[in-house]
Amino acid sequence: MTDHPEGDLVDLALGHLAADRQSAVLEHVDSCPSCAELLRQLVAGADDVLTITPPVDPPAGFVDRVLGRLDPPPTAALPAGRAVRWGRAASVAAVLAVGGGVAVATLAPHRLEPQWSAGPTTAARSQTADLRTKTARTVGSAAFRSSEGRTTVSIDVLPGAPAPWYSCRTRLADGTTVELGSWSPGTTTPWTVTLPTTSDPRSIELIAPSGATWAAATFH
Amino acid sequence: MTGKRTGGAAVSRRPLRRRLGVIQHDDWPVHHAVGVARLDSVSDDALVAGMAMRDGDAAAAFVRRFERRVFGLAVHVTGQRSLADDIAQVAFTRAWAAASTYDGRRGSVANWLLTITRNAAIDAVRARRLYPVDDERLGRLVDATMRGDGLAGDRTADAAITNADAAAVLERLRALPIEQARAVVLAVLGGCTGEEIAERDGLALGTVKGRIRLGLRRLRTDLASWTEDTER
Numbered sequence: 316m317t318d319h320p321e322g323d324l325v326d327l328a329l330g331h332l333a334a335d336r337q338s339a340v341l342e343h344v345d346s347c348p349s350c351a352e353l354l355r356q357l358v359a360g361a362d363d364v365l366t367i368t369p370p371v372d373p374p375a376g377f378v379d380r381v382l383g384r385l386d387p388p389p390t391a392a393l394p395a396g397r398a399v400r401w402g403r404a405a406s407v408a409a410v411l412a413v414g415g416g417v418a419v420a421t422l423a424p425h426r427l428e429p430q431w432s433a434g435p436t437t438a439a440r441s442q443t444a445d446l447r448t449k450t451a452r453t454v455g456s457a458a459f460r461s462s463e464g465r466t467t468v469s470i471d472v473l474p475g476a477p478a479p480w481y482s483c484r485t486r487l488a489d490g491t492t493v494e495l496g497s498w499s500p501g502t503t504t505p506w507t508v509t510l511p512t513t514s515d516p517r518s519i520e521l522i523a524p525s526g527a528t529w530a531a532a533t534f535h
Numbered sequence: 536m537t538g539k540r541t542g543g544a545a546v547s548r549r550p551l552r553r554r555l556g557v558i559q560h561d562d563w564p565v566h567h568a569v570g571v572a573r574l575d576s577v578s579d580d581a582l583v584a585g586m587a588m589r590d591g592d593a594a595a596a597f598v599r600r601f602e603r604r605v606f607g608l609a610v611h612v613t614g615q616r617s618l619a620d621d622i623a624q625v626a627f628t629r630a631w632a633a634a635s636t637y638d639g640r641r642g643s644v645a646n647w648l649l650t651i652t653r654n655a656a657i658d659a660v661r662a663r664r665l666y667p668v669d670d671e672r673l674g675r676l677v678d679a680t681m682r683g684d685g686l687a688g689d690r691t692a693d694a695a696i697t698n699a700d701a702a703a704v705l706e707r708l709r710a711l712p713i714e715q716a717r718a719v720v721l722a723v724l725g726g727c728t729g730e731e732i733a734e735r736d737g738l739a740l741g742t743v744k745g746r747i748r749l750g751l752r753r754l755r756t757d758l759a760s761w762t763e764d765t766e767r
């Protein structure tokens with residue numbers, strides 16, 4: 316036996332690890348590159364297998380039943396001259412779970428709430444800032460570009476990030492916080508997310524599975 | 536389907552590109568009267584972008600595209616059609632709610648959706664203390680998977696790409712020692728825990744977890760080398 320919790324990693328990757336074991340295992344993963352790599356491979360392998368799920372025909376009327384319970388309901392066409400902005404209240408756990416990462420977190424109920432914001436379109440704005448750890452070590456960069464009600468946020472991280480994935484969060488000038496999803500080292504960088512928002516990002520944070528902020532970029 | 540929808544908004548006659556407004560997709564065809572049927576030919580990513588903007592037509596096309604695999608996975612994990620029906624609906628509604636968080640650089644739409652489905656199904660099974668020990672059903676699942684039934688899964692515009700990826704996965708799975716492949720299928724698609732597989736097959740827990748670990752790992756390693764080989 317080694318000190319590496321390989322059996323627990325299998326359970327974690329498959330979504331079966333008991334809640335009371337998760338934090339201990341994730342803490343180990345945070346500090347152990349070989350377990351982080353194994354977990355990444357297990358999750359990726361499981362993801363691959365999902366793509367060959369044998370299909371089964373659902374009961375009649377399935378599509379209509381799904382459409383009938385969409386929350387929020389679909390919107391009608393947008394009124395002319397207005398842009399819709401989505402205020403968000405998603406939890407990190409929810410984003411981690413649906414972001415395709417490890418099935419550690421239960422999907423907390425969350426909803427997107429539309430807020431109407433009239434607004435003339437403005438010129439494009441963009442900024443880039445270093446991503447730094449608490450000890451001021453530069454580990455990459457983050458950038459955003461806003462134009463016409465859409466903001467593209469990208470992060471570019473140098474090799475060597477210790478955790479298997481990070482949830483990425485941005486604080487906007489309007490005071491809201493938006494979960495951008497999760498990013499895993501080794502996947503394509505720069506990693507880009509587009510938000511339907513007219514508010515500029517003020518900061519971008521990468522949060523380790525343990526919940527601690529690993530690195531952050533601040534825009535001025 | 537145009538004009539007839541349950542619980543949705545009226546069908547818009549505005550061009551879809553305008554309705555999506557802030558999201559641009561180069562592969563998004565511009566139509567002046569978009570119906571669900573038309574959306575059947577757009578990419579998976581574009582449908583999710585449409586859902587992020589709360590477009591009901593995009594949602595309808597998305598559900599039709601993936602319903603067989605989402606429902607299939609829910610049935611495999613739960614073993615109950617009525618429960619699977621509910622879980623599959625939950626999975627689609629969660630995908631709808633979270634559409635703006637989807638990032639195509641991190642994996643395919645099918646993968647994202649099936650991961651949501653699997654999580655929902657496993658939560659439901661655990662909450663109800665159901666144990667997927669129906670030997671015959673799980674045996675059929677392994678057979679169907681190894682036979683490649685999943686390659687004809689979706690009515691997707693990206694079917695060619697999806698199938699090439701899926702065919703590669705299947706090829707690697709078939710190349711594994713059979714006991715590893717079985718353990719992987721039961722764990723991932725059958726939703727079985729290591730303990731359940733151990734009990735079912737009369738094996739030590741450590742043996743089962745070792746098979747799953749080796750199988751998933753080898754699947755991944757071989758896939759990586761396969762990609763490199765084909766790109767060379």
Ligand SMILES: [Zn+2]
Pocket residue numbers: 318319320343347349350351
């Ligand atoms: Zn370790």
